[in-house]
Amino acid sequence: MELICPAGTPAAFREAVDAGADAVYCGFRDETNARNFPGLNFSRDELRTAIAYARGRKVMTFVAINTFMRAGQEGLWHQAVDDAAALGADAVILADFGLMAYTVERHPKQRLHVSVQASASNADAVRFLVEAFAAKRVVLPRTLTIADIARLAKQIDCEIEVFAFGGLCVMAEGRCSLSSYATGKSPNMNGVCSPASHVRYRPDGRDLVSELGDYTINRFPAGEAAGYPTLCKGRFDIAEERGYAFEDPVSLDVMDHIEALRAAGVSALKIEGRQRGKAYVAEVVSVMRRALTAGATERPALVSRLKALSEGQKTTTGAYEKRWR
Amino acid sequence: MTLSTSPSKPVLSLGPVYYLWDGPKWRDFYFRVADEAPIAHVTIGEAVCSKRLHFIEPHVGEVIERLENAGKQVSLASLALVTLERESQLVRGLVRDSAHSIEVNDLSALHLLAGKPHSIGPLVNVYNGATARLLASRGATSICLPPELPMGSVRGIVDENPGVDFEVFAFGRVPLAISARCAHARSKGLIKDNCQFICGEDPDGLTVETLDSQPFLALNGVQTMSHTCQALLQELPELAAAGVSRIRLSPQDCDMAAVAHIFDDVIAGRRSPREAQATLAGIYPNRPFSNGFHHGQTGATWISAEAGAEAR
Numbered sequence: 001m002e003l004i005c006p007a008g009t010p011a012a013f014r015e016a017v018d019a020g021a022d023a024v025y026c027g028f029r030d031e032t033n034a035r036n037f038p039g040l041n042f043s044r045d046e047l048r049t050a051i052a053y054a055r056g057r058k059v060m061t062f063v064a065i066n067t068f069m070r071a072g073q074e075g076l077w078h079q080a081v082d083d084a085a086a087l088g089a090d091a092v093i094l095a096d097f098g099l100m101a102y103t104v105e106r107h108p109k110q111r112l113h114v115s116v117q118a119s120a121s122n123a124d125a126v127r128f129l130v131e132a133f134a135a136k137r138v139v140l141p142r143t144l145t146i147a148d149i150a151r152l153a154k155q156i157d158c159e160i161e162v163f164a165f166g167g168l169c170v171m172a173e174g175r176c177s178l179s180s181y182a183t184g185k186s187p188n189m190n191g192v193c194s195p196a197s198h199v200r201y202r203p204d205g206r207d208l209v210s211e212l213g214d215y216t217i218n219r220f221p222a223g224e225a226a227g228y229p230t231l232c233k234g235r236f237d238i239a240e241e242r243g244y245a246f247e248d249p250v251s252l253d254v255m256d257h258i259e260a261l262r263a264a265g266v267s268a269l270k271i272e273g274r275q276r277g278k279a280y281v282a283e284v285v286s287v288m289r290r291a292l293t294a295g296a297t298e299r300p301a302l303v304s305r306l307k308a309l310s311e312g313q314k315t316t317t318g319a320y321e322k323r324w325r
Numbered sequence: 326m327t328l329s330t331s332p333s334k335p336v337l338s339l340g341p342v343y344y345l346w347d348g349p350k351w352r353d354f355y356f357r358v359a360d361e362a363p364i365a366h367v368t369i370g371e372a373v374c375s376k377r378l379h380f381i382e383p384h385v386g387e388v389i390e391r392l393e394n395a396g397k398q399v400s401l402a403s404l405a406l407v408t409l410e411r412e413s414q415l416v417r418g419l420v421r422d423s424a425h426s427i428e429v430n431d432l433s434a435l436h437l438l439a440g441k442p443h444s445i446g447p448l449v450n451v452y453n454g455a456t457a458r459l460l461a462s463r464g465a466t467s468i469c470l471p472p473e474l475p476m477g478s479v480r481g482i483v484d485e486n487p488g489v490d491f492e493v494f495a496f497g498r499v500p501l502a503i504s505a506r507c508a509h510a511r512s513k514g515l516i517k518d519n520c521q522f523i524c525g526e527d528p529d530g531l532t533v534e535t536l537d538s539q540p541f542l543a544l545n546g547v548q549t550m551s552h553t554c555q556a557l558l559q560e561l562p563e564l565a566a567a568g569v570s571r572i573r574l575s576p577q578d579c580d581m582a583a584v585a586h587i588f589d590d591v592i593a594g595r596r597s598p599r600e601a602q603a604t605l606a607g608i609y610p611n612r613p614f615s616n617g618f619h620h621g622q623t624g625a626t627w628i629s630a631e632a633g634a635e636a637r
Contacts, residue, residue, distance in 0.1 A: 068452035071481030098455025122407045124433030131436070143408050143505035151410060171502035172406055174450060177473040178501050181551055181624035184617070186473055188450065213623060216535040237534040238512040238544065245533055246508050319505045325517035
């Protein structure tokens with residue numbers, strides 16, 4: 001299985017290459033990618049340099065252009081695909097059908113991967129993408145169990161990439177307007193979720209309250225570490241119940257299931273985290289690289305080291321195991 | 326002198342009931358729609374959760390018959406999230422066996438319906454004219470645009486695709502997200518695989534409040550909806566002028582025939598949007614209205630007609 005690693009900056013990109021990535025994915029510094037955060041992502045020149053660095057070390061570069069084109073501004077997305085192709089991206093990762101159609105027409109030789117944001121969660125959906133756009137690989141939404149993935153792999157003529165480590169969307173990706181409902185900024189249109197521009201921490205007595213837009217997302221008593229107010233990881237009241245209504249503040253870690261994913265027919269494991277710093281990227285990539293090749297006796301130590309790197313050090317296997325539902 | 330052809334007035338369409346209602350309630354709801362509501366297109370069927378299908382199945386035949394006898398055009402909704410083999414089979418069966426047009430709510434139905442006329446539901450991502458064109462080239466004849474789309478995008482997409490009927494989500498709690506996990510079951514200490522159809526206890530959704538007691542969202546099984554009710558009334562003339570041909574009402578647990586009459590009155594110019602809004606608040610009380618998405622703002626907000634005019 002290939003190891004697909006995130007890079008939000010040229011420095012993180014080089015770290016990922018040096019730490020053992022098979023491919024590094026990144027995006028341009030604008031709304032065309034789903035990690036459109038201040039200070040992140042690549043200019044055209046930076047991408048050119050990065051691709052050359054990777055290629056010299058036999059590592060691939062995937063360019064994520066995985067938001068949805070805004071009507072009337074399609075040129076921004078077209079230019080991103082044109083430039084990624086011209087700069088030699090080994091694949092473009094796309095979510096928008098209109099942009100996929102453009103890519104097939106203008107750059108028929110460009111390898112096309114389907115972003116998780118396209119929400120292809122079953123064999124017929126993947127067949128649509130293969131037939132309409134000659135997609136070579138699909139990144140599966142985090143809604144499937146390993147058994148679901150194994151069954152799917154047998155039915156499609158397309159490689160499968162799955163998320164193995166990092167942030168976890170609770171909702172089907174690319175089909176969530178929670179952030180724009182609360183802030184006006186949408187993952188699909190603006191490439192952001194629960195954006196920092198709308199986050200506020202407000203002391204209230206001995207508590208610290210985290211807010212997103214006009215809404216309280218969590219409240220932390222003194223002594224409890226205050227997390228980032230990602231909307232779907234917030235604490236809410238439902239009838240008489242108070243708690244994490246959608247998901248606890250955990251991150252995804254399925255490294256305990258490497259062999260099962262391999263047996264299921266997965267071609268590539270993806271690490272989430274383009275917003276993370278270069279030290280984090282270097283550490284996670286190198287540990288995961290070793291975990292992929294390690295024997296059964298050596299692996300548990302590596303897996304526990306990964307857990308220590310996770311958000312709040314709490315992890316879940318998410319939808320990969322049926323009981324999560 | 327050039328003659329300007331004013332676009333024909335939009336007609337009303339009714340989206341599928343997103344909530345779990347018991348069979349008789351569901352049937353009676355559509356009987357009333359058939360008899361009383363000025364609605365041209367009705368989409369029925371379960372879009373949210375495959376586990377719920379058996380509640381409505383016994384009544385689908387009689388509901389279709391009643392609606393069609395009343396002159397309504399009926400479509401059947403496909404599931405929004407298809408992950409299990411059983412769910413794939415359900416969608417394949419729907420496409421194979423149905424004599425009615427299918428509303429596509431997931432990509433699997435797009436594959437199965439290639440080349441056959443069908444409609445696209447609001448849960449498929451159509452954010453630009455190129456995507457609408459691609460879908461139309463594969464058989465889509467009508468497209469309900471995503472609720473979060475601002476008016477500028479609506480106008481651009483409609484302009485680029487003159488042969489397609491476009492629909493805008495104008496009334497109802499907004500479907501904001503869907504998950505493999507059931508937050509509704511989770512909130513009552515259950516999990517999806519053993520949910521006891523607990524979502525049936527909340528026929529208009531279960532309110533999620535912030536820790537400061539501010540109503541925020543609503544749970545509907547695996548779907549998360551807005552607390553607010555999207556209500557595009559003052560925007561109807563603008564939507565009509567842009568060439569939008571259908572106005573979608575999404576069923577809430579209130580008198581939807583009355584809701585339809587209000588929208589019909591505004592479209593026909595018999596009632597002002599302001600007066601309509603006050604009447605609507607009486608029919609669907611205790612639920613704030615929102616239209617922020619349409620104005621490119623925070624989705625939960627309400628932009629008054631005056632403020633909306635200033636913003637433009």
